[in-house]
Amino acid sequence: MDFAPTTAQDIAEACAALRALGPFPEPIARGLAANDPDQMRAAAMHRVGAGRFEGLRELVERFRWKREFAVWARVQSARLY
Numbered sequence: 001m002d003f004a005p006t007t008a009q010d011i012a013e014a015c016a017a018l019r020a021l022g023p024f025p026e027p028i029a030r031g032l033a034a035n036d037p038d039q040m041r042a043a044a045m046h047r048v049g050a051g052r053f054e055g056l057r058e059l060v061e062r063f064r065w066k067r068e069f070a071v072w073a074r075v076q077s078a079r080l081y
Contacts, residue, residue, distance in 0.1 A: 041072055
C-alpha cells in the first residue's frame with residue numbers, strides 16, 4: 001500500500017472546510033486560519049468530542065491515505081462510525 005504525501009493544498013482545503021463548520025475555540029480558529037495541520041486535527045477532534053459529526057467523514061477519509069495523517073484519520077474514522 002502506497003501512502004501519498006500530504007500537500008500544503010490538502011491542509012489548506014481541509015482547514016477551509018473546517019472553518020466553514022465552526023465555530024471553534026479561539027486557538028483552534030487561529031490555527032485553521034493559518035492552515036496549521038496540528039490545529040486541523042484539533043478542530044476535527046473538537047467536533048467529534050462535541051458529538052458534531054456533520055462534514056467530518058469526508059474530511060477524515062481524505063486523509064486516510066496520506067502518509068502523515070493515516071493513523072490519525074483511521075482513529076477518527078472509527079470514532080465517527
